[in-house]
Amino acid sequence: MGKQKSKFVCQQCGYETPGWLGKCPECGTWNSLIEELVEEQAAAKHQGKRLFDRTCTEPQALAEIDQVAVARLDLGMSELNRVLGGGLVLGTIVLLAGDPGIGKSTLLLQAASYAAERLNKVLYISGEESAQQIKMRASRLHLSSAKLLIWPETDLERIEQEIKKTEPGLVIVDSIQTVFCGELASTPGSIGQIKEATARLTALAKSLNLPVIIVGHVTKEGSIAGPRVLEHMVDTVLYFEGERHQQYRILRAIKNRFGSTFELGVFEMQNEGLVEITNPSQAFLAERPVSSPGSVVTASIEGTRPLLVEIQALVSHSVFGQPRRIATGTDYNRVNLIMAVLEKRVGLNFSQQDAYVNIVGGIKIQEPALDLAIATALTSSFKNRSCLPGLLVMGEVGLTGEIRGISHLDKRLHEAKKLGFSHCLVPSGRENRRQFGKEEGLEIIEVKTLREALDIALV
Numbered sequence: 001m002g003k004q005k006s007k008f009v010c011q012q013c014g015y016e017t018p019g020w021l022g023k024c025p026e027c028g029t030w031n032s033l034i035e036e037l038v039e040e041q042a043a044a045k046h047q048g049k050r051l052f053d054r055t056c057t058e059p060q061a062l063a064e065i066d067q068v069a070v071a072r073l074d075l076g077m078s079e080l081n082r083v084l085g086g087g088l089v090l091g092t093i094v095l096l097a098g099d100p101g102i103g104k105s106t107l108l109l110q111a112a113s114y115a116a117e118r119l120n121k122v123l124y125i126s127g128e129e130s131a132q133q134i135k136m137r138a139s140r141l142h143l144s145s146a147k148l149l150i151w152p153e154t155d156l157e158r159i160e161q162e163i164k165k166t167e168p169g170l171v172i173v174d175s176i177q178t179v180f181c182g183e184l185a186s187t188p189g190s191i192g193q194i195k196e197a198t199a200r201l202t203a204l205a206k207s208l209n210l211p212v213i214i215v216g217h218v219t220k221e222g223s224i225a226g227p228r229v230l231e232h233m234v235d236t237v238l239y240f241e242g243e244r245h246q247q248y249r250i251l252r253a254i255k256n257r258f259g260s261t262f263e264l265g266v267f268e269m270q271n272e273g274l275v276e277i278t279n280p281s282q283a284f285l286a287e288r289p290v291s292s293p294g295s296v297v298t299a300s301i302e303g304t305r306p307l308l309v310e311i312q313a314l315v316s317h318s319v320f321g322q323p324r325r326i327a328t329g330t331d332y333n334r335v336n337l338i339m340a341v342l343e344k345r346v347g348l349n350f351s352q353q354d355a356y357v358n359i360v361g362g363i364k365i366q367e368p369a370l371d372l373a374i375a376t377a378l379t380s381s382f383k384n385r386s387c388l389p390g391l392l393v394m395g396e397v398g399l400t401g402e403i404r405g406i407s408h409l410d411k412r413l414h415e416a417k418k419l420g421f422s423h424c425l426v427p428s429g430r431e432n433r434r435q436f437g438k439e440e441g442l443e444i445i446e447v448k449t450l451r452e453a454l455d456i457a458l459v
């Protein structure tokens with residue numbers, strides 16, 4: 001028997017064994033043994049860490065460290081660049097995760113084609129589609145570049161060799177689940193394989209100062225063998241989300257070592273690929289029914305940008321003993337809490353009512369500043385009274401029914417003005433008043449309690 005190349009390590013207690021076992025004999029955990037390479041992987045990991053800055057061999061005083069501006073690669077779409085923190089940083093590894101079919105390959109093909117025009121070469125490695133399939137997609141997107149190299153390959157060894165030989169300016173690996181390392185016995189897509197491939201690609205990215213984007217599918221189980229295990233290994237994690245049957249797609253940074261994680265990019269899936277939505281507030285409000293009970297507009301802050309969204313609620317008599325509560329695009333527990341506050345502090349009786357809350361456009365927002373709008377939408381539908389036309393509602397709802405202050409009021413008000421709103425309900429208080437900008441033609445109405453807010457908002 002030759003030299004042993006891989007071992008199985010328990011992720012719970014660190015127990016090592018040469019063969020796979022369903023249960024760890026040390027700690028008794030099931031399915032916790034993951035295959036790892038004996039020496040190569042260790043080498044790749046160390047290399048990855050050491051190669052950040054080889055010139056720095058001793059500890060340095062913080063004050064004496066020179067700050068160098070990081071070089072960033074423009075990927076053509078401003079929404080994508082902004083989520084990355086102003087472009088893709090050279091020598092970093094980015095994970096683009098999302099459900100299958102959401103548009104990851106489309107987004108990356110568009111970005112790769114743009115970058116190829118400005119760089120020497122871009123290498124697009126696809127383990128999911130053949131070169132012909134990619135060509136078909138490219139024709140549909142009207143993309144054709146002589147410097148964009150398409151390569152259907154899954155062998156990690158060959159991928160590494162090709163990258164070293166071709167010296168591309170950008171590498172895309174679609175997807176990491178298909179990459180296969182021959183030294184490991186486990187099948188492609190298993191955690192051991194994914195971790196090994198990512199570690200080796202990271203080491204390569206650092207040593208060649210090459211940006212690498214890897215695609216990761218979110219599996220049905222969510223975490224197992226999915227991109228979650230990679231989050232700590234890469235520099236940036238982007239999630240591409242949205243409802244597949246809706247046209248909007250949201251790109252969000254979950255982790256970013258070179259930028260903010262609150263930024264959000266909005267795209268629309270059209271016949272000619274993904275189109276950036278540079279004014280998402282306008283897009284999200286485009287089909288809004290004015291003066292319909294249950295529809296309320298609010299302003300959220302995503303990263304540095306305000307976003308106006310429509311909140312819809314439907315409250316209807318329940319035919320079942322247990323009323324249904326459904327929240328789409330926002331926190332289910334928060335909706336329940338707001339309903340409890342409405343029952344107790346405003347005296348609405350939802351005990352026989354089903355309630356559905358939806359943020360229009362397939363976007364997900366968790367901000368507490370949405371509370372008042374959710375409460376207003378629920379009450380509006382329940383009482384069948386529509387919201388005042390031209391009114392925007394924002395504020396956090398406290399458990400005693402008070403309206404609490406929110407951040408970046410000035411930015412939100414400015415966006416409201418820009419989109420033609422005439423009145424704004426905002427939390428009262430000195431701290432908030434300081435945030436008011438001078439928005440001509442926008443009437444600002446301060447409210448202290450939920451009851452007061454609902455009296456003003458609903459006609």
Ligand code: TYD
Binds near residue numbers: 269271273
């Ligand atoms: P794709 O990029 O293949 O998704 P992923 O790589 O995340 O699995 O995109 C899949 C969907 O996008 C597919 O259902 C077809 C649709 N689509 C369009 O609507 N317009 C287009 O121009 C393209 C290329 C795809």
Ligand code: MG
Binds near residue numbers: 104105106174
């Ligand atoms: Mg794909």
